[in-house]
Amino acid sequence: MTEKIQPSLRWGVIGTGWIATEFTRDLLLDRPDARASHSFVAIGSSSTQKGNTFVSTIWASASSSAPRPTVYDDYHSVYNDPNVDIVYIGTPHALHAQSCLDAIAAGKHVLCEKPLTINEKEAQTVIAAAKEKGVFLMEAVWTRFFPLVSSLHSILHVEKRVGGLHRLFCDFGLDMQMSTLSPTSRVKDPALGAGALLDIGIYCLTLARVILDGKAGVEASEPEVMSTMTIVDGIDYSDVVILSYPPSETQPQRTAICTATVLHKSPEDFCRVEGDLGSVTVFGRTAAAPFGFRIKLNESVEEEVLEFERPGMGFHYEADAVALDIAEGRRENAIMPLEETARMMRLMDRVRKANGVKYPQDD
């Protein structure tokens, strides 16, 4: 019997900050359950020294057989490197649109960190460019690819363990020590897309959609939206977004209360979903990286606890999915389709507009 060959991707990474480090580390881990293999062939950074430090730090602990990538002191050399199959964009939000367009123009597939862009207008431009060029494009909303999320979806929407869903509360708070940050920090500078909604609130909105709606992209329903934001120096420090899903043939009216803040760390139990027959509490470090959930049925005093260990941070789930898509000729992913990115951007545009948070890209 011949062994099935796994799809493989040769990555080029641009930006060598926090997320690019975690993403690269994860993909270099030895994983018995890997569905694809990943190698890194090019790193683009603002300086060779920074790029070299990124490589030496990560590769010091990576498997010794992992070949080291070429380091460039610019991003264009990564787009133009013939050995690169796909570009991973790990720069601040405001740079995403141009980097996506440049990588796409060079004929590369793209996995871009969230949010794909600053607003829907930019997202539609990037999506149109990828479609025209015929390359793969996805916004890296890694949480959607966790086995925990598909298990939760199945328990709530297929097994319907807690019956019809009514309400969801989800909080993503981090104490970002705002007063100590430089005005040029990506979480403080409006020119870089700073603000709680685009940085972390997006995860609560994502979980609300996945959990209460259960569908993505063109199949998803449109909720009514109410919101308030606490704005300091032009950026939202804290947000409350209420999504109200009208009743459908199969589901009652559902309400999501999504909150985010850069001022306080949220508790471990950051999300609760309530249904006719009981509730589910999702817990973990943050709403971006849930670790498990507890099911509590009204008729029972016991809680059922499900925990989902993962190697590393869990970025390989999205990366493996991307590799499988590309190997099979797909140009977008069914879990995070491009229409879903556009809808999420549209939703966040609406919330910002209602509260007067504007970025230069909105003009």
Ligand SMILES: NC(=O)c1ccc[n+]([C@@H]2O[C@H](COP(=O)([O-])OP(=O)(O)OC[C@H]3O[C@@H](n4cnc5c(N)ncnc54)[C@H](OP(=O)(O)O)[C@@H]3O)[C@@H](O)[C@H]2O)c1
């Ligand atoms: N999926 C997640 O859970 C998650 C978590 C955190 C962040 N993110 C997303 O990832 C992106 C980057 O976030 P991060 O926390 O990794 O940021 P970061 O640590 O500040 O790193 C960003 C990198 O982008 C490059 N860069 C280019 N122009 C820059 C500028 N004007 N200011 C700062 N950096 C610049 C720098 O790399 P070089 O100098 O090497 O070019 C920098 O190291 C954001 O869009 C964020 O939303 C996602």
